[in-house]
Structure formats: C-alpha cells, structure tokens
Amino acid sequence: MKIGVLALQGAVAEHIRSLEAAGAEAVAVKQKEQLQELDGLVLPGGESTTIGKLMRKYDFIDAIRAFSGEGKPVFGTCAGLIVLADRIDGQEEAHLKLMDMTVARNAFGRQRESFETDLSVKGIDEPVRAVFIRAPLIKEVGPGVEVLSTYNDEIVAARQGHLLAASFHPELTDDYSLHAYFVRMAKERAAHATN
Numbered sequence: 001m002k003i004g005v006l007a008l009q010g011a012v013a014e015h016i017r018s019l020e021a022a023g024a025e026a027v028a029v030k031q032k033e034q035l036q037e038l039d040g041l042v043l044p045g046g047e048s049t050t051i052g053k054l055m056r057k058y059d060f061i062d063a064i065r066a067f068s069g070e071g072k073p074v075f076g077t078c079a080g081l082i083v084l085a086d087r088i089d090g091q092e093e094a095h096l097k098l099m100d101m102t103v104a105r106n107a108f109g110r111q112r113e114s115f116e117t118d119l120s121v122k123g124i125d126e127p128v129r130a131v132f133i134r135a136p137l138i139k140e141v142g143p144g145v146e147v148l149s150t151y152n153d154e155i156v157a158a159r160q161g162h163l164l165a166a167s168f169h170p171e172l173t174d175d176y177s178l179h180a181y182f183v184r185m186a187k188e189r190a191a192h193a194t195n
C-alpha cells in the first residue's frame with residue numbers, strides 16, 4: 001500500500017516512519033497531483049488553521065474531497081481530525097467537511113496541554129499509547145460515525161466508513177498499531193475497488 005502524508009505543515013516525518021513500520025510505502029504529499037498514486041492519505045497534527053489555509057492555497061480541498069469520494073481512506077490526527085470535521089465548535093467555517101462530527105479545539109484546557117496515556121481502541125487488541133498535545137475532542141457524532149475510543153467519557157477516536165480520526169498523536173510513539181489499522185483499511189478498500 002502506498003500512503004501519503006499531507007506535508008503542508010505539522011508532524012509529517014513521524015507519520016512516514018510509523019507507516020513504514022506498519023508495512024506501507026509512505027510519501028510526503030506536497031502537490032495535489034500526487035493523490036492519484038495513493039491508496040490512503042494521512043492528515044497530520046499541527047495547527048489546523050494553518051493547514052486549512054495552505055490547503056486552500058494549494059487547491060487541496062476539492063482534491064481531497066474527490067479522493068475521499070472514491071472511497072479512499074483518510075486518517076486525520078489531532079489538527080488533521082479538526083480538518084476532517086463537518087463542524088468546529090465556535091467557528092463558522094470548517095475545512096474539508098468530510099466527517100459527520102462536531103469537534104472542539106484545545107479541549108483539554110491549559111493544565112493538561114499535553115499528556116500521554118494508554119487507550120483502549122475498538123478493533124485493536126492491545127492498549128494504544130497516545131500522546132495528546134493541545135488536543136481537540138469530538139463533541140458529537142452523526143449516526144454513521146462509530147466511536148472507537150473514549151478518554152474520561154469524551155470521544156477521542158472515531159471512524160466513518162473509510163474515514164478515521166484521532167484526537168491524539170499516534171505517530172509520536174513506537175506503537176504502530178493505529179497506523180497498521182489504517183493500512184488494513186487501505187488494503188480492504190484496494191481489494192474491493194474496481195478502479
């Protein structure tokens with residue numbers, strides 16, 4: 001599987017390393033034309049406002065929406081989760097508007113700006129090591145969205161068909177299980193696709 005990591009801003013190299021550890025070929029994506037050769041796309045953490053602006057500037061919004069429209073898997077982590085969401089709490093405009101959920105940015109407050117924990121994630125046998133950095137929360141999900149993980153009763157990972165979202169940074173640890181889960185999603189899509 002060839003998986004791209006959107007390389008406009010944020011934690012790109014770490015995702016590439018984790019995807020390779022999970023058995024995929026991984027490339028940094030700087031131009032929308034590169035999407036054509038990919039089986040899946042990761043939207044990394046960073047600063048969602050900046051990533052959103054750069055996505056508009058380099059014409060990625062429609063290109064990624066079309067990529068997703070073909071059923072190709074997209075995985076948003078932290079700021080990438082915010083970029084995927086249909087609705088952002090307190091903001092008028094969202095970015096890609098692909099996942100039926102409302103997210104709240106910087107939802108853990110100042111005292112808990114960053115922390116690490118082990119999470120139980122549906123579909124993954126072992127606990128997943130998760131690093132939260134000024135992380136968003138998923139406040140509310142639509143009927144087509146499956147909750148995969150919660151932390152203190154708040155939603156921190158979810159899936160809507162071929163779309164996967166996590167509030168935390170799975171790429172900042174040596175635990176590749178969530179990347180392996182995403183690579184499996186890409187394999188399943190490739191096995192069923194006719195194009």
Ligand SMILES: NC(=O)CC[C@H](N)C(=O)O
Nearest residue numbers: 045046047048078079134
């Ligand atoms: N680590 C992160 O990706 C932080 C996300 C950032 N707080 C935002 O709102 O975009």
